Amino acid sequence: MGLLKTAVNPFATMGLEVSMKMKNQMKTMLKNEILTVEFYGELDNTSTFQYKERLADIIDRNAKLKLVILDFRYVSFIDSSGLGLIFGRYNQLASRQGQLVICSANNHILKLLKMSGMTKVIDIYDDATTAKGVLNR
């Protein structure tokens, strides 16, 4: 027994621990014409549709929005439906004065964003505070 590998919880490294405890959800905060959106858990086909409807509605009803920050700090998984959500909101804002940025994306999310070409048009920041600074530039 002594020679066995140190016992590692296989799920700990898989993002499963996070996703099992954490219900998929989205929190939105509006302050000074900045909308911060925090996603929790997994952005997949089971969750993105509701988020899309909710966000599209909030953006529509706040015509003065200058900046939308999508915060991925608590996201453990994303697929093409998540990319669709991001790009949809980008297009929604592009038709007016607002700007959309992304922050706290992990390596996997960054990889998919690059693959989709989104990184060419959407700015990515390390955290929400840095992202807010975009308005002062």
Add this chain to the structure above:
Amino acid sequence: MNKMDLRFSARIENEPFARTAMAAFITPLNPTVEEIMEIKTLVAEAVSNAIIHGYNYDDTKYVYVKATLLSAHELEIVIQDYGVGIENIEKAREACFTTRPDQERSGMGFTIMQSLSDSLNINSILGLGTKLTIKKTLATVLEEVK
């Protein structure tokens, strides 16, 4: 040869189940976190395609997921539906092409599957269904310094 077979209703809430089951199946291969994320994404894209496009959310139908360990580091995943089939495979492979622009889909499914896998084979017959065969080789850990 280690094998795994899954069959489940074409309900979208079964997609997270399929990708999580696949992640658990490959755990003995000692994959990296990155490899697990890539494989989960591959399964997510293929299974949601089957449910959304193949079956148009008809949950009386079934999606089939098979995994075979071809060798210690070679994984083959087959995802199959008996749905409508793909009209134009070349078009489906194109980035940002979607047959459902109304649903705000990114059209990135096949692009993602192609770039995250070592090979992606698409077999589809209109009216009969679609079978995707994905191969993915995991990196071999040569040495672990502790």
